[in-house]
């Protein structure tokens with residue numbers, strides 16, 4: 001495994017992320033006006049803080065349409081797979097694939113886990129043989145109880161009932177991955193909190209061994225905001241002989257990770273600072289590209305510098321932009337300036353398209369609002385891009 005990172009000054013491929021005409025081609029003027037209004041509301045901290053409660057109340061009181069016509073429609077494909085068709089076609093028209101993400105969270109009953117498993121299998125069936133949908137995805141906590149995963153990771157003995165519950169989880173996990181292999185659809189296993197990630201990693205690795213014999217079908221996700229994950233990735237690549245797939249992300253649960261570590265008094269799993277997370281992210285991209293003959297990767301990021309770095313590394317290692325083993329991925333409704341400019345330049349790009357009943361995806365929408373309001377006192381990047389495109393359209 002090489003520790004020499006590629007020279008940062010190597011020639012950047014010709015992709016401009018500031019081309020808003022390409023970025024927002026799919027948006028009409030009225031869509032853009034709505035998007036500007038939405039991102040402006042994220043600049044009001046009290047609204048972002050109380051938004052999820054207000055939205056939940058609005059839905060309960062019968063004002064679902066208000067939520068649906070605003071934040072939901074911007075960030076989600078629809079309430080059912082069939083309602084996502086328009087989004088799938090629209091993205092594909094500009095060369096961007098869809099990853100159908102069933103975004104129901106926080107459920108705890110076996111019957112719901114079974115139903116979610118069937119829904120994930122449905123997304124795989126929908127993706128089979130369809131260039132518009134290059135991947136499927138799932139969260140293990142969509143098919144398993146969080147506390148069970150936590151108990152397994154802690155090493156505590158499981159009761160007989162829990163052992164049976166765990167067996168059911170393993171069966172669901174394997175069923176999803178087996179269907180993906182049979183239907184030749186690549187599938188991402190999302191990464192979650194560090195205190196439940198070990199059983200997720202074990203299951204994902206077991207499935208890679210079973211189903212990645214001819215190509216990378218099962219992809220695990222690596223969070224580089226954790227200080228131990230670059231090492232995990234490097235070791236796994238060294239020690240595993242089958243094809244492997246990795247989705248590389250920085251990570252979504254930083255505050256929760258830090259708070260738990262402080263409360264329980266163990267070493268904070270998160271990097272000391274953002275620069276360290278960025279450094280490991282870029283190193284992880286490099287490790288994957290250096291092993292591209294066995295390793296496929298998806299850069300799940302809204303960070304322009306990381307995307308540029310990946311493009312440079314692809315060029316350096318003679319990996320063509322259209323190579324199926326390297327994907328860039330962003331979330332629907334965010335970073336269109338990255339997604340559409342990359343696809344315009346011939347790179348493989350797919351967007352997560354979350355879907356599910358409005359009320360059930362509210363936690364997801366709350367996180368998007370939070371993320372886009374993070375830069376206090378500064379115009380958010382999305383808002384700046386939208387304004388720039390509106391200005392360009394008005395002034396020609």
Ligand SMILES: Cc1cc2nc3c(=O)[nH]c(=O)nc-3n(C[C@H](O)[C@H](O)[C@H](O)COP(=O)(O)OP(=O)(O)OC[C@H]3O[C@@H](n4cnc5c(N)ncnc54)[C@H](O)[C@@H]3O)c2cc1C
Pocket residue numbers: 189190191192221223225249250251252253254270271272273274275277299300301302303329330331352
């Ligand atoms: C397609 C896709 C799939 C995703 N899948 C997952 C998934 O499976 N699991 C998951 O957890 N997340 C997932 N994410 C969310 C992803 O982790 C967040 O989008 C990401 O954290 C935002 O980082 P960024 O790479 O876009 O860029 P940036 O905006 O450059 O980075 C912001 C991130 O850097 C990290 N960071 C910020 N400050 C610090 C600090 N002081 N110290 C250390 N780290 C810091 C945090 O992770 C923060 O979110 C996914 C995102 C996308 C686009």
